[in-house]
Amino acid sequence: MYILEGEGVTKYFGGLAAVDGVDFRVDQGEVVGLIGPNGAGKTTLFNLISATYSPKPGIIRFKDIDITHKKPYQICRMGIARTFQMVKIFGNLPVIENVRAGAFFGKSTSVSSANATKDSLELLEYMGLSQVANTPARDLTLANQKRLEVARALATKPELLLLDEMMAGLNQAEVAGAMQLITSIKDRGITIVMIEHVMKAIMNVCDRIIVLHHGKKIAEGTPQEIATSESVIEVYLGEDHHAGSE
Amino acid sequence: MPESIVNILDIAIGGLLLGGIYALIAMGMSLQYGVARVLNFSHGEFIMVGAFSTLTLYTVVGINPLICLVIIGPVIFLIGFLLHRTLFHQLSLRAPNADAYAASSILASFGLLFIIQNLALLGWGADYQAYTYLNFGVSIGGAIFSANKLVILGFSIGIGLIFYIFLARTRTGKGIRAAAQDPATASLMGVNINRVLALCFGFGAAMAGIAGVLYSMRIPLNPAMGTQYTIIAIIVIVLGGLGSIPGAFIGGLILGIIGEVVTSIDPSLSMAAYYFIFMLLLLVRPKGIFGK
Amino acid sequence: MDTTRFKSKGFYIPGIITLIIFAGLVTLPLFGSLYNVILITTLLMYANLTVSWVLFSGLTGYMSLATAAFFGVGIYASALFLPITGAELPILVVVLIGGLASSIIAFGAGALTLRLRGIYFTIFTFGLVVLIMELLNWWELSVNKILNRYIMLVDNNYIFYVMLGLFVLVMLTFFFIRRSKFGLAMRSIGENEEAASHMGINVTMVKIVTFAISAFFMGATGAIWATKLSYINPHEAFKVLISFLPVLMAIFGGMGHIYGPVIGAVIFAYLQETLQTKFSEIYMLSFGVVLVLAILYMPHGLVGLIQKVWRRISGGKRVHT
Amino acid sequence: MKKRLLIILIGICVVAMMAAPLIMTGCGEEKETTAPTTQPTTTVPEGKPADYYTKEYILIGASRPLSGANAPIGDAAYGPVMKMWEEKVNADGGIFVADYDRKLPIKFIIYDDATDIGTMVRLTEKLILEDEVDLLFSACGTAFISAQAPIANKYSKLLITAEGGATTMRESLPGLPYVFVSLPFSDHYQLPVFADMCAAKGAKTAYIISIADLHGVEYGGVANMEFGRVGIDVIANKSVPITYTDFSLLVKEAKAADPDVFCVFAYPPIVLPVTGEMMAIGFNPPAVIMGPGANFGFYGLSFGGDPLVVEGVTCFAAANSKTSPEFAEAFAALEELVGWANLDWWGAPYYLPLVEIIEQAIVATGTLDNDVLRDYIATHHFDTILGDTYFEMFGEGGGLMVKETHPGEIGQWQNGIVEIVGGGDWPAVVLTSEWVYPKPDWPAP
Amino acid sequence: MLEVSNLNAFYGNIHVLWDISFTVKEAEIFALIGANGAGKSTLLRAISGLLLPASGTITFLGQRIDHLSSNEIVELGLSHIPEGRKLFTEMSVRENLEMGAYTKPAWVQKAETLKWVYEIFPILKEREKQLASTLSGGEQQMLAMGRGLMSRPKLCIIDEPSNGLAPRLVLEVFKVIKSLRDQDITILLVEQNVKHTLETADRACVLENGRLALDGTCQQLLDSEHIRKAYLGL
DSSP: OOSEEEEEEEEEETTEEEEEEEEEEEOTTOEEEEEOSTTSSHHHHHHHHTTSSOOSSOEEEETTEEOTTOOHHHHHHHTEEEOOSSOOOOTTSBHHHHHHHHHHHSSSSOOOHHHHHHHHHHHHHHHTOGGGTTSBGGGSOHHHHHHHHHHHHHHTOOSEEEEESSSTTOOHHHHHHHHHHHHHHHHTTOEEEEEOOOHHHHHHHOSEEEEEETTEEEEEEOHHHHHHOHHHIIIIIOTTSOOOOO | OOHHHHHHHHHHHHHHHHHHHHHHHHHHHHHHHHTTOOOOTTHHHHHHHHHHHHHHIIIIIOOOHHHHHHHHHHHHHHHHHHHIIIIIHHHHHHOSSHHHHHHHHHHHHHHHHHHHHHHHHHHHOSSOBOOOOSOOEEEETTEEEEHHHHHHHHHHHHHHHHHHHHHHHSHHHHHHHHHHHOHHHHHHTTOOHHHHHHHHHHHHHHHHHHHHHHHTTTSOBOGGGHHHHHHHHHHHHHHHOTTOHHHHHHHHHHHHHHHHHHHHHOGGGHHHHHHHHHHHHHHHOTTOTTOO | OGGGGGOGGGGHHHHHHHHHHHHHHHTHHHHSOHHHHHHHHHHHHHHHHHHHHIIIIIHHOOOOOOHHHHHHHHHHHHHHHSBSSOOOSOHHHHHHHHHHHHHHHHHHHHHHHTTSOHHHHHHHHHHHHHHHHHHHHHHIIIIIOOOOEEBOOOOHHHHHHHHHHHHHHHHHHHHHHHHSHHHHHHHHHHHOHHHHHHTTOOHHHHHHHHHHHHHHHHHHHHHHHHHHHOEEOHHHHSOHHHHHHHHHHHHHHOSSSTTHHHHHHHHHHHHHHHHHHHSGGGHHHHHHHHHHHHHHHOTTHHHHHHHHHHHHHTTSOOOOO | OHHHHHHHHHHHHHHHHHHHHHHHHHHHHHHHHHTGGGOTTOOOOTTSOTTTTTOOSEEEEEEEOSSSTTHHHHHHTHHHHHHHHHHHHHHTTOEEEGGGTEEEOEEEEEEEOTTOHHHHHHHHHIIIIISOOSEEEOOSSHHHHHHHHHHHHHTTOOEEEOSOOOHHHHHHGGGOTTEEEOSOOIIIIIHHHHHHHHHHTTOOEEEEEEESSHHHHHHHHHHHHHHHHTTOEEEEEEEEOTTOOOOHHHHHHHHHHOOSEEEEESOHHHHHHHHHHHHHHTOOOSEEEEESSTTBHHHHHTTTSOGGGGTTOEEEOOOOTTTOHHHHHHHHHHHHHHOGGGOBTTTHHHHHHHHHHHHHHHHHHTOOOHHHHHHHHHHOOEEETTEEEOEEEOTTSOEEEOGGGOSOSEEEEETTEEEEEEOTTOTTOOOOSOOOSSOOOOOOO | OEEEEEEEEEETTEEEEEEEEEEEOTTOEEEEEOOTTSSHHHHHHHHTTSSOOSEEEEEETTEEOTTSOHHHHHHTTEEEEOTTOOOOTTSBHHHHHHHHTOSHHHHHTHHHHHHHHHHHOHHHHHTTTSBGGGSOHHHHHHHHHHHHHTTOOSEEEEEOTTTTOOHHHHHHHHHHHHHHHHTTOEEEEEESOHHHHHHHOSEEEEEETTEEEEEEEHHHHHHOHHHHHHTSOO
């Protein structure tokens, strides 16, 4: 059983196919990277998995359950959490409330207020955000806002976590921290699918990489396979075989 | 001609004429919303001011209402321009985001409604006043329509066309269109956004004023009359797609025809029909008939 | 803002003040003049509408102009069930009916419209008021052939207590919702609806339920308010201005704090009364000017202003709010 | 810590807000109770009111639509009558009140209800409870009076109403002993008289447009009945929403129906455009009755500034300058105050006697006690501008100015003024001209 | 030509740019590179007047421009071709170009300029009457650049021109940029495509987390260990 599986997932905007017949499979416990040039359809694919849109045509299954026509909140309660390319934190709420919101609603079973608070404080500790627990989220640095988004997603106790460009805009040290974080989340037994442009992170963290281009899947494989794949180099890495940042 | 054809003509042409009035009322509001992003609830008050000014100029000074257009239009334009430069510009500076500006500008325009209405009350008094102009019948294919209505439709089309050409052809017009689509990029092209927004607010106000000048030939005036036209304008611009000027024009015509058809069936349902269509459209096609 | 929940000590003093105010209000008819009771009933009516409005719009960020519709439905409930002769239902039951009828309409309207965003939602709710009014007018005129309805006059003190009771209820609801899981969901929606839905919040359900709760209080307030009017018709029951006043009052008071809308409503309504009686010739003018100035210079309302002044006094140190 | 202080501050503000009115009234009450003690040397004579020495004027309160939709109505007729009376009485030194053994000038408190019933109700209670007015003058419009009447009644305040009358109000009068209605309304001899007039001229068909509110529904309904009584066939009875603005199609349909009598029971925003449209398309039925609105000077001036244009339009009207020398004087005075455009030949003749009735009742009873005044007005005849004026009482309830005091019911524009052309055959009726039927053509543009 | 010194800027409450200083010399291609979110676009917005800097100065042709509005800055001869093209999608290709010549001096000679732009981008002439929204991605980028040139700029800021373009088109775009430099138009280029950029530009600086990390000639940067590791993946 795959934890996540897509068959012929397609999404048109106007007349244009943003995602075009993509098949994908994600195993339990894997870290899968999703790469491709801007406009390749990576975020759209995330939006399809997390039910912002419904694929048409195409089927998406989560642990063998068809989730093609579910609503975002149902998807979340089933155990898929996500972050956003442009951070979408609740800026005017204190950091702790952001996480508590995730803790409260992420699961279909009801959570007591005390438990939600306890879990949230633990998560903030884990993410290194305890000092700013009562600060309005909008006052955090970008790196911390991104961590907060991850914390909020983790608060929903997901089995699958979708990370959308988590490293974008982070400096070297922060990228290193984020990579560590991803590894440690993986160690908690959470499967991760991540969109990322920072190649160093992708190459080091991912077990497997899927490459999208113009909405189509053009390659899939281990980081080594991808780094040497002719077609990937052609469209993405640059024609002279160097893994340049796009 | 057989009577039924005359009747259909009555409804069809009558609807167009009524629609011409609605279009005139709505175009200015559409412009103000489409470019300046102000849903101006005091729009009707500008109509009222235009109408009262005409009445005063015509009955006291003896200036022909059509000449009043040339006087009142620019004056109200200036008022609108300055209002945007001061009040709404300040609001936009203070608003943290577009939604906050939308809300605060609605409320400010509501405040303006009160202020203008009270000033009119102090200046012109509360009583009904009216005059009529060009109030004689003109026959179109056997159906008779009052001349002032034809004049209003003419001006409505004329103003719509002139403005359309202005937007399509002139430098400022293109600047306005660009600003409506993407203010930041337009300013990168050299468009002085603040000036263009104020211009548009002024043009919108002037159109309301002109609508008031023209419509005052037909209706009795009092300071509280504006609100119902604001509501009609809102219906029309939703019908035509918020912010679209051709939409407002055609939306006005469509509403006019709907109005005449419903009136011919049961006049007491006419206003309810307007609101019903308007809300149905909002649900089915919030972007309006012509929205993309 | 809501950090107080972790410091329960902070509740004593405001709690005591609230109790004192409450005690003062409960005993008002004993020591206040009858007109004071009437005036404060009016202020409470506005406070009820404003807090109900903030309950939905303030928290979720959807600006509703449907207040007059729900208020009017409440008024009409009274007109139907508390006629001047032959009223058979107890007043409190009618108040309940008014509230329920409003929330049913809100539930339906909400299910239809809450997918509209921003200005479209606002315009729709605005249209709802006039549509209900026109349809009702048509119905009364063509079907019932009754346009004017007389409502039983009720003792002013009784109205006051019902209004006060509703006020306490709406405040408690607001207070507990704000502090509850549900309130957190609403504020999440207000902050970022998309993120909220991806965190397991059933945004549609939360919005509709809140819309209905807020409409309940508006309707109930309308139902008891109607007994003061003694006579209504559709045009008088559904006044568009009633849709705008709570918005203005909430902004005037400031929505950042639970007391903001109450203070806004009370001061605003009192100001309105003063202007109408002391400067009746220029009532609208001064009202409009106050409105524009308030929007321009008090973006966070009276409470924001007080907080700002307070910060100045307390040595200019920044306080996180 | 600071947050807590802040909350306290806010709390104090709320308390202050709540307490402010209490303190203010507290002070007010104090002043009033201490007032007599400031004159310790004199005690109030037996049987005289407590403010025997301190009363400065007769306080009259009214909640009027100074702004909003009803402002034009409130500003046109009744307001000026009040103003005129105030000037006249005060120039004379006031009204002699026996209770005080001296003349007391009158003073008005007028609040703006902004054409809102809720506000009007509250302001009425403020006038009664807070300002303690001696007399309450009526609000404007049938709906508003309908709401005000039960309240005046509840506080035992005499309420002689002006701009409003309806069969529904008459129905509720038996339960409202303090309420007196002066303005005639649909079946109160206006439409019966008009129907008889039409029948006498041989009219066969009628077409009715009425506004979709209380006024329109009632007039439309009664007209239906009355035309039926005299054998006139009502072809259509169309009702239009208050906010509707274009009447071309309606007028055309009416024209196509070719009625003998065309009725428009609506307000000026409808009456004026309908008239304009009739002129434009040349719809000229033998009889055209319109109102309220056509009974004002401005109606005549609205179509090119010359009232000759509306020659032959019929309206509701009670009296004009020709009715009597008193009316000539009164209309001249009113014209000076508000201009010819705001003269009202229907309302003013009934508002003018109201103040006379009140004044005479005060002088006769020597008191401002509303119960005494009410009983006096209920049981006495008055000599007013209308002549012998009195109210028909409904059992223990309120009163309705009887038709016998009406100088006329129906008016018609003739030679630029409204002539009184119809009014039954009761004693007070003074017709100033013959009803012209069919009406002359509209003048060519 | 353009001098930025000690520039600080905020986005809401977030401090985005920290003490940025650099200069662009006449008739060169100066590149600004850095990761997504490093603050490049914010810097450009500050230069072209869309964002008011908190402190620091920006001088263009000897004139302080940090408190001018963007329309005034365009008139001085600084054109900003924004990221994501930002075309006026409801206008035709030609109208978009005309918008580029909105400033009064440029408007007068727009016919002439148009010819020149059509020479650089012949495809735009073919598409003249089409709505901008109907163009392909590459054509849209060309239109955006053409529009930016219509104001006859002395300095052209180009933000992420290769974004979302196929490799063949990327090369094309860089060729055009070089040819502009050869026509004495100074270019301030912002790119994520570090390799291409450094091969095209004369000098460059690197923005990291809102701070200037490195600057120098392109060759220096290409040789720098930091760049090779962080941006070229070598």
